[in-house]
Amino acid sequence: MSTPLPPLVEPGPPLTPTQSRRYARHAILPSIGIEGQRRLLAAKVLVIGAGGLGSPALLYLAAAGVGTIGVIDDDVVDESNLHRQVVHGVADVGRLKVESARDAIARIDPAITVIPHAQRLTVENALEIIGGYDLVLDGADNFATRYLVADACEISGTPCVWGSILRFDGQVSVFWPGRGAVYRDLFPDPPDPALVPSCAEAGVFGVLCAAIGAAMGTEAVKLITGVGRTLVGRLLIYDALEATWRELAIRPDPSRTPMTALEAVGAYCAAPAAQPAEASGRPAGSEIDVETFDALLAARSRGETDFDLVDVREQVEWDLGHIDGARLIPKDQILSGAVKLPTDRPLLLHCAAGGRSGQVLDHLVAQGHADVRHLLGGYTAWERAHRDE
Structure with a gap:
């Protein structure tokens, strides 16, 4: 020893x-x-x-x-x-x-x-x-x-x-x-x-x-x-x-330059994104909060607007709880091209916390979709806001 x-x-x-x-x-x-x-x-x-x-x-x-x-x-x-x-x-x-x-x-x-x-x-x-x-x-x-x-x-x-x-x-x-x-x-x-x-x-x-x-x-x-x-x-x-x-x-890497100053690295995956869309490099208005999300759902139910609501989580997450009126299309099916989303209709995306739906948003925007938004904080934020209802 x-x-x-x-x-x-x-x-x-x-x-x-x-x-x-x-x-x-x-x-x-x-x-x-x-x-x-x-x-x-x-x-x-x-x-x-x-x-x-x-x-x-x-x-x-x-x-x-x-x-x-x-x-x-x-x-x-x-x-x-x-x-x-x-x-x-x-x-x-x-x-x-x-x-x-x-x-x-x-x-x-x-x-x-x-x-x-x-x-x-x-x-x-x-x-x-x-x-x-x-x-x-x-x-x-x-x-x-x-x-x-x-x-x-x-x-x-x-x-x-x-x-x-x-x-x-x-x-x-x-x-x-x-x-x-x-x-x-x-x-x-x-x-x-x-x-x-x-x-x-x-x-x-x-x-x-x-x-x-x-x-x-x-x-x-x-x-x-x-x-x-x-x-x-x-x-x-x-x-x-x-x-x-x-x-x-494990041993020290002799070729690595030691750190002498702190620098920000990546994003905090544990917390839903909270910065404005402009700060994340996404189109203005493409990231919405729960209040705006609910207002859009209410307007759709009244026939005042229309869009596809897409849940990009996995089946087991959907089974544990989901938002009425959404349809389930897991993220990987969209990113791989296995499922094509319509380009002539507005899209509103959500996942569990905002990370996966943000990836899908970026992918769709790059593919030429002009009207795509996603929910900051995802289903977790939405469910928390409606927990006492």
Whole structure:
């Protein structure tokens, strides 16, 4: 076994009687001991995202006694989150995720200091926020944030425990500048957004989050206390259906130019597009909100206008819920040319969150369709707006 890395955090004050009782099972472990527990209590850890991976990681970091936990997320809890984001409950639907996570941590240990960052990590704030912590756990669900976190950690020298999940598969590693590979050594450039399944369409096996989130928490405790062999220089790949873990060795790329400044990368697939159409390069008026969408549906029902309403999701999504008056034509059938949409009628498109319908819009405009629009936020935004009706 390789030599453990030195502890990341210096020990804090002696344990109080309450802490001695609470963390007794940790403290009697020979590799952690009382000193290791004091290191955990002195540690400051930032968790990126209070979602599927952040949920188990947050709960176990708090239970382990990490003294200061920051959590950054600008999203609110939705019912569709609850099958995997176990830090939230039914009563939290509609609340900011950082507030729900803060309350869940307080139920475990009210002595833990929680710093909620109810905002999106950006080029402007990433270095300042990450610079306030000893360690980062990256549970982001979009490539823009992953690359931003990776670059900020590389520039600041902050170790990053990284996890990723898709459908039934998960990955976890530790990226630490100067000690091993970093994220861009493994993934130099972000993928083409058109080739990446959106967060709404890919799906996630709920309990997979527990396996990967727990592995991330394990690495955090090991790094803080200096115990065991960390995942620096190693990538673990978990196949939940086959119940197998595979390990790959990863090394720094000597030909890669180190990151010295932050830059925005791609789009945030986790959130529906909110910029004006002009900013996205699409024709003015081609991206509409739910209010405008509903007004068009009402006008069509009154015979005042006419258009084809096309749902570009998959059959299973349609079966789970759809908008009356739409017809289902999955995105790939349109992009491949298997289905031709009429050019002499206005088209109104929607998907789950706006990503796929935006791709179809771009394709149709390039094909010469003069009157094509799509719904920002997709069916998710529409259904949320009509949920109480």
